[in-house]
């Protein structure tokens with residue numbers, strides 16, 4: 001148990017979104033909350049009960065009227081005394097109120113993630129839950145929200161705590177075997193059982209890592225590039241899928257030069273769809289660069305849509321790509337019916353014909369990449385790296401059966417430490433700045 005000396009400052013921030021808004025929530029945490037609240041509202045309301053009252057400046061000017069909530073530490077988000085002022089969400093109202101708060105001694109604006117960091121330091125949550133909350137705030141798709149919710153609920157922490165318990169138990173059994181090694185009646189099978197259990201554990205971690213690999217599409221998204229000859233209708237396709245005028249469309253060949261990317265939400269998975277310059281031989285310097293970019297984007301894409309104008313097919317060399325490649329025939333509205341070509345999809349970016357089928361297939365493609373993942377999934381590179389290290393230590397302990405038992409037990413101890421770093425139970429001071437600075441202000 002860490003003895004908590006407490007933070008000297010009271011911090012505050014606008015915790016609700018961009019102004020103007022109907023209501024703006026200003027959140028405070030720290031040792032001076034009672035004084036600040038009493039000065040502004042004239043009283044400290046009962047904990048967790050909303051009070052409607054005027055908010056005064058220190059010179060008794062009424063700044064606004066609104067709801068006030070007080071949370072008495074340790075029964076609060078951060079574990080300290082906390083308060084929330086619900087103001088009218090006007091720029092000037094909020095601005096004046098924040099200046100008023102800065103005027104109190106030892107009160108200052110919060111750094112990004114500082115509320116959550118205090119909650120972590122005060123033992124209100126482990127690191128995975130803190131990260132889950134940050135992900136919940138930044139989730140843009142349903143899939144991201146579901147994953148973040150699962151992490152924020154503590155499911156990941158429970159899983160790793162369970163694994164650490166297994167490791168500790170294994171070490172305890174090895175210790176016992178070491179202690180009684182001289183006695184004749186100790187069954188030699190104790191440690192054999194331990195190694196069996198450890199092999200199972202390493203297999204569990206492997207499956208968990210594979211889930212994490214698949215789940216990374218929720219964070220990194222699926223990348224789709226539209227490639228084809230000039231005037232195939234690539235920009236028209238991008239606009240049709242995005243439902244807005246993102247790229248310039250014209251009958252002039254060579255209109256698009258740069259990569260134009262839109263972010264879509266298909267089946268809860270972020271999908272990045274990129275329009276590119278039409279592929280052709282050209283002397284134009286700028287267009288040349290654009291074509292190089294198109295080819296390199298195609299090379300790194302998960303899926304390439306090779307778009308062709310069915311009314312006047314113009315074969316282009318399919319780009320080199322490690323991903324999937326679909327031949328998509330465009331301008332179905334102009335094409336002679338049943339031209340006998342082997343298109344995977346026939347569409348008209350102009351009339352919208354065939355678009356539902358193409359978008360549906362892209363959605364299934366993205367869903368297949370995520371695959372079916374377990375209930376609890378590592379959501380960050382940081383978790384994956386530490387899990388990989390933990391598994392490596394366990395494997396060393398299991399495989400090196402010629403090593404003295406003490407050394408094999410030491411590998412298990414290290415495995416357990418790596419797991420402890422994920423949840424923040426073991427020496428993580430060095431990474432806290434990096435983790436919490438990614439949070440938004442007011443969280």
Ligand SMILES: Nc1nc2c(ncn2[C@@H]2O[C@H](COP(=O)(O)OP(=O)(O)OP(=O)(O)O)[C@@H](O)[C@H]2O)c(=O)[nH]1
Pocket residue numbers: 228229230231232233234235236237248249250251252253254255256257276277278279330331332333334347348349350351
């Ligand atoms: N009839 C018909 N015309 C289309 C269709 N899709 C695109 N076009 C037309 O084809 C022309 C070229 O369209 P773009 O979307 O600019 O083609 P692009 O492939 O982006 O061309 P570049 O950027 O120059 O490589 C425009 O005049 C479009 O209106 C379609 O489905 N049917």
Ligand SMILES: [K+]
Pocket residue numbers: 230231249250251252253254255256
């Ligand atoms: K064009």
Ligand SMILES: [Mg+2]
Pocket residue numbers: 234235236247248249255256275276278
């Ligand atoms: Mg274009």
